Amino acid sequence: MDADEVFEDGFPPNARALLASETRDVCCFRLYDMWSDSHYREDPYWHAHGIYRPFILRYRPNHRYTWKEHPLHCGRFPSNIFELPSFLSYFRVKHLGWATDSIRQEKYAGYKRLDPSAAYGWKEQYESILDPEPHLVAWRE
Incomplete structure (x- = not known):
């Protein structure tokens, strides 16, 4: 996980059971772009929470991993991890990397540069x- 991402409160006591599978290697979660401590953004441009994305990957030494070669938005995992067995978790991830006006100003300037x-x-x-x-939606635990 990135430093600005946290699992929702119910995740820690259930993490061991979630990760116990020996046959599933990629665990996917929904990511919510938090626009404050209590609200996430939801509109045509901000709907990451509408899809599941990988956050946990078990390394398999015999799998040949490939990466996107982009200077920006290249992903946190190799591009071919879905060749491995995956599963979905109902736990959610809060992405706090947009949660304040100053962070948004910095990121906007960074993307423009x-x-x-x-x-x-x-x-x-x-x-x-x-x-x-x-358009912001209240986060509910």
């Missing part, structure tokens, strides 16, 4: 980062 033509991202999403009135 590192990817000015949006070659590796989505231009409209970049522009929406500074939306003064995004």
